Amino acid sequence: MLQDLWHNLDYAASVVLFCIGLYTVITKSNLIKKFMGLNIMETSVFAFIVALGVVDGGDAPIMGAGAEAPFINPLPQALILTGIVVAVSTTALALSLIIRIWKQTGTIEADELRGME
């Protein structure tokens, strides 16, 4: 199993990144840090899916003069471009909500917010 994992080191790295993000989300009390953790988890998924499209010795999927097969899979890249845009949108919305919470309550620590209600 470890032998197989060594061949798929790129995928394993994205799992590690995912766990780092999850750890941040669970342990940090600051809302901005929590959301950074969520962003790290998103990034790990993006990295995993883009890594799925890699082909050994592959070229960028741009045709034209001098283009030679094999080409890297264009599909994961196109999907992840969509994913990144959605991630940016959610980040902007979450940050604005955090700004709003700070204006309303004067704190962005989840512990203190829980004690307030």
Added chain:
Amino acid sequence: MMRRALIVVLLIAVAAPLMLAMSQLPPHGSPETPPYTHVSPYYLEHGAEEGGAENIVTSVILNYRGFDTQHEVTVIFTAMAAVLAVLLLAGSEPTDAEDAPGESPVPVSVVVRFIVRVLAPFIALFSAYVVLNGHITPGGGFQGGTIAGALVIALSLVMSREEADALLPRKPEHLLQAAAPIAFFLTGVAGLALFGDYLFFPRDEAFRWAAVLMLTVIEVGIGVGGASVLVRIFRAMRAD
């Protein structure tokens, strides 16, 4: 201590099955992986002729999956509307009393200010290049728009508020922010009128110029729209 042990147990419980699954995937970089064996070979073989773009990623995004991308640009637009609603509408008036007029809101050194101003035209040129060459080189509307948005944000950090606000025209602001959905809609309707299907890109060699023109219109729309949405979100966030 108890809590920390619980967290470690949870992380291991998450990581172990994922690692097991990763070890059983086809080896990284092999051309036999499932994502590479179904629809991708078709895209790679025919994408350049059918899609009108030598960059297959652009072809997939704007042509094969055009509907997906059209709704995706609507997502950014909706996110901006939601940000504005959360920050500006919900009963808080923007107060910019602290800023001395004529000063940049953040204290920056002269060196930073000078460098940003000197580099600005080149960054703008680069972003225009990335947008307009998205169909033959790496790049496209989203990437170029992000560069342009970052440029305006960097400039508004080193300029005074009045100068920064003058960077983007106020009047057509709403139109600019909606540029991406509008560009998609116009191209879609053009395809409907000329070729009989919404968002249809002509595949004939004779109409290749039309496909390239439609792709360019969408790319420019996405670039302009993305940049102005980013700048608007930034301005809403610093309004307090």
